[in-house]
Amino acid sequence: xxxxxxxxxxxxxxxxxxxxxxxxxxxxxxxxxxxxxxxxxxxxxxxxxxxxxxxxxxxxxxxxxxxxxxxxxxxxxxxxxxxxxxxxxxxxxxxxxxxxxxxxxxxxxxxxxxxxxxxxxxxxxxxxxxxxxxxxxxxxxxxxxxxxxxxxxxxxxxxxxxxxxxxxxxxxxxxxxxxxxxxxxxxxxxxxxxxxxxxxxxxxxxxxxxxxxxxxxxxxxxxxxxxxxxxxxxxxxxxxxxxxxxxxxxxxxxxxxxxxxxxxxxxxxxxxxxxxxxxxxxxxxxxxxxxxxxxxxxxxxxxxxxxxxxxxxxxxxxxxxxxxxxxxxxxxxxxxxxxxxxxxxxxxxxxxxxxxxxxxxxxxxxxxxxxxxxxxxxxxxxxxxxxxxxxxxxxxxxx
Amino acid sequence: xxxxxxxxxxxxxxxxxxxxxxxxxxxxxxxxxxxxxxxxxxxxxxxxxxxxxxxxxxxxxxxxxxxxxxxxxxxxxxxxxxxx
Amino acid sequence: xxxxxxxxxxxxxxxxxxxxxxxxxxxxxxxxxxxxxxxxxxxxxxxxxxxxxxxxxxxxxxxxxxxxxxxxxxxxxxxxxxxxxxxxxxxxxxxxxxxxxxxxxxxxxxxxxxxxxxxxxxxxxxxxxxxxxxxxxxxxxxxxxxxxxxxxxxxxxxxxxxxxxxxxxxxxxxxxxxxxxxxxxxxxxxxxxxxxxxxxxxxxxxxxxxxxxxxxxxxxxxxxxxxxxxxxxxxxxxxxxxxxxxxxxxxxxxxxxxxxxxxxxxxxxxxxxxxxxxxxxxxxxxxxxxxxxxxxxxxxxxxxxxxxxxxxxxxxxxxxxxxxxxxxxxxxxxxxxxxxxxxxxxxxxxxxxxxxxxxxxxxx
Numbered sequence: 001x002x003x004x005x006x007x008x009x010x011x012x013x014x015x016x017x018x019x020x021x022x023x024x025x026x027x028x029x030x031x032x033x034x035x036x037x038x039x040x041x042x043x044x045x046x047x048x049x050x051x052x053x054x055x056x057x058x059x060x061x062x063x064x065x066x067x068x069x070x071x072x073x074x075x076x077x078x079x080x081x082x083x084x085x086x087x088x089x090x091x092x093x094x095x096x097x098x099x100x101x102x103x104x105x106x107x108x109x110x111x112x113x114x115x116x117x118x119x120x121x122x123x124x125x126x127x128x129x130x131x132x133x134x135x136x137x138x139x140x141x142x143x144x145x146x147x148x149x150x151x152x153x154x155x156x157x158x159x160x161x162x163x164x165x166x167x168x169x170x171x172x173x174x175x176x177x178x179x180x181x182x183x184x185x186x187x188x189x190x191x192x193x194x195x196x197x198x199x200x201x202x203x204x205x206x207x208x209x210x211x212x213x214x215x216x217x218x219x220x221x222x223x224x225x226x227x228x229x230x231x232x233x234x235x236x237x238x239x240x241x242x243x244x245x246x247x248x249x250x251x252x253x254x255x256x257x258x259x260x261x262x263x264x265x266x267x268x269x270x271x272x273x274x275x276x277x278x279x280x281x282x283x284x285x286x287x288x289x290x291x292x293x294x295x296x297x298x299x300x301x302x303x304x305x306x307x308x309x310x311x312x313x314x315x316x317x318x319x320x321x322x323x324x325x326x327x328x329x330x331x332x333x334x335x336x337x338x339x340x341x342x343x344x345x346x347x348x349x350x351x352x353x354x355x356x357x358x359x360x361x362x363x364x365x366x367x368x369x370x371x372x373x374x375x376x377x378x379x380x381x382x383x384x385x386x387x388x389x390x391x392x393x394x395x396x397x398x399x
Numbered sequence: 400x401x402x403x404x405x406x407x408x409x410x411x412x413x414x415x416x417x418x419x420x421x422x423x424x425x426x427x428x429x430x431x432x433x434x435x436x437x438x439x440x441x442x443x444x445x446x447x448x449x450x451x452x453x454x455x456x457x458x459x460x461x462x463x464x465x466x467x468x469x470x471x472x473x474x475x476x477x478x479x480x481x482x483x
Numbered sequence: 484x485x486x487x488x489x490x491x492x493x494x495x496x497x498x499x500x501x502x503x504x505x506x507x508x509x510x511x512x513x514x515x516x517x518x519x520x521x522x523x524x525x526x527x528x529x530x531x532x533x534x535x536x537x538x539x540x541x542x543x544x545x546x547x548x549x550x551x552x553x554x555x556x557x558x559x560x561x562x563x564x565x566x567x568x569x570x571x572x573x574x575x576x577x578x579x580x581x582x583x584x585x586x587x588x589x590x591x592x593x594x595x596x597x598x599x600x601x602x603x604x605x606x607x608x609x610x611x612x613x614x615x616x617x618x619x620x621x622x623x624x625x626x627x628x629x630x631x632x633x634x635x636x637x638x639x640x641x642x643x644x645x646x647x648x649x650x651x652x653x654x655x656x657x658x659x660x661x662x663x664x665x666x667x668x669x670x671x672x673x674x675x676x677x678x679x680x681x682x683x684x685x686x687x688x689x690x691x692x693x694x695x696x697x698x699x700x701x702x703x704x705x706x707x708x709x710x711x712x713x714x715x716x717x718x719x720x721x722x723x724x725x726x727x728x729x730x731x732x733x734x735x736x737x738x739x740x741x742x743x744x745x746x747x748x749x750x751x752x753x754x755x756x757x758x759x760x761x762x763x764x765x766x767x768x769x770x771x772x773x774x775x776x777x778x779x780x781x782x783x784x785x786x787x788x789x790x791x792x793x794x795x796x797x798x799x800x801x802x803x804x805x806x807x808x809x810x811x812x813x814x815x816x817x818x819x820x821x822x823x824x825x826x827x828x829x830x831x832x833x834x835x836x837x838x839x840x841x842x843x844x845x846x847x
Contacts, residue, residue: 044605045605045606046605046606107617107618110588110639110640111588111593111616111618112587112588112590112593112675113593113594113596113597113616115597115600118594118597118675119601121675121678122598122601124521126523129679129682129683132679139639139640139641141640142640142641142643142836142838145733146733146836146838149735149736150733151731151732151733151736152731153647153650153731154640154643154647154731155638155640155647155648155650155651156638156640156647157636157637157638158585158588158617158618158619158637158638158639159619159635159636159637160618170636170651173658174654177654177657177658194593194596194600197600197605197608197613198596198610198614198616199613200605200608201608201609201610201613202610202614203610253635253636254632254633254634254635255581255623255631255632255633255634256632257626257627257629257630257631257632258627259627260614260615260620260623260624261614268632269632272632384619385614385617385619386617386619386620386622386623386626386635387623387626387627387635388619388623388635
């Protein structure tokens, strides 16, 4: 019996193309979802307009006009944090006398890549320095820490596509080890022309709606958004009599050490990450209700994941939710963790949007219908550029 | 300079294979796997270089697999597309 | 907490390796190079502490480095030097975790990627440059070059990157998540940064970097990488000592708690927006040193301070603050070499918004 303190998930905030809050997102992914569209905030001169999952135009930050002193990524992170805190029944005042940490994953949110600024600089003009100050003001963990006056550990994780999963795993260890009473953990990222062009140049984007694990899959669609989980010591949660949405049981991560962009064909890093996470919470395959896979829709990723899931977790139902949200990069692991908690609460997982035809080369396939799931725990996993692999394991909040 | 020679120089310079000379690249040797031992990231980079320096588009890696068999194969691919 | 520091690998404007670092510290000065810069139609020369990565070729073949840019080369060089300093072979790296801190990430390649788009159109964006422009490219290259398959983490939050990343590296060891961590930092100079400095701060003063003039702006840009091999305490008295504490805070809430028994190494690096915070919180009773004029100003400079602290512990010596570092009344600045005795060393870094991180090391 694991005697280390339990980490409760007491609140969740989430926003992405599927919805402006957690409830709207879940309605979308258990309903018809939405389709990606050509980007509206920027244009490109590619022959094809690769579609993306944009957060809807009517976005507003707490009803106020958007703060243009910070990047959209920071605003997404703050909006999701406010929803998560409300869901956890925690006010700003409640945070002041507690040891509160922040751990947020991102990619674009930490990048100084403003094209207008750089274009003007290259032309020898006198660009407005606001683009630079905006970048300097937008580090997601720092923004949240400053907004709430937090003095605990503060960390922005930039592990590419596994950042959100890593941030939640790392944040949970701060609660488990007693350093923090509460950790605001998650991820945020915005769509941006630079990453759009970057992924297209790698020839791993789909010209139409992505098809995770499908025989006809061609690549991913980019997306954007944020999700934050309030991780809290179970003790504190019980004392303030707030229900737990889930418990955060285990985290594992490992590097393939193989290639800058391609996953190791043998899935060695992912296998090690899953094994570590399961061992950390003393759970076995039989306990796993389902897996929220990374499932980007690229030929390589889905092949590796299918093989690993078939080998380590044979027969365990899995899904990809990227057909509902796109690949939200630094936010992906967090948004998918949020969905994992909600699906565990509901005892069912939706179909994987975009998946229709089984790929005969793959040994395992995602669910094709809404599927009831039983089992004490669920896994959410991510694979990243640079060979990072991360897995987090959630258990049910109620006994 | 022949097309094949241009291709070899482009590959060496753009993929930073500084210890290799054009003369050392066999026109029929595989570019990927054995031979020059290029990889998937080199492949997508070459697609961009072929577009940039020779004005020819490689639509996907199905076409890429055919075009990148060897220097000769790539040369033929480019000539065919340029003539079209 | 007692996390053993077993090896140091460092490269920056002063040169590379612990020996060259020591030479620069003992000489009490280090000269920047001058780079040409265009700003507002003026041709300027800006002092920058640039890092030469040629020594990486002693460890890694040119072929293996062909896609590794300057940012990742600095990190790879720091990593290899740290393993060498620790007496470890690269092939022992398979179970290593890798933790990297970077303030700005791979900026040169980020802008080179934009160059590829601006010069030849969106369809000619370079995938190699894009892949190298992500912040975690350095950690990825290190893991590939050394076959390090443990957990891998990159952290980026400007001046707090080092203390934040080290916090996780130490936690992983304390929790027995891993047995050894290759922890380090990397930041690079690029022309856009130089231009931005000109626009924000104007020309660097002729007198050079004087970080102890805490209310003045005198920063000189730098770049480099500092890496450490860290393990749990194995009871064997590692020469570089132990990391025993990492504190975080916010000046607006309260300043850092500084023990009387601490030598303070200030991360003050000539930026007045952070300088004002040091002025408020450094007690007069503590011996205090600043070494930033030896390597310049960049967000992850505190890892360089940590290296100097570890070297001080190894030699049981407090190195004198560099010449011409300026002065600030009320600070007890060490200006001549003297014995460390049994003091602990705290490396304190403030960011411009008052956030701070403090790393404390102690001898075995």
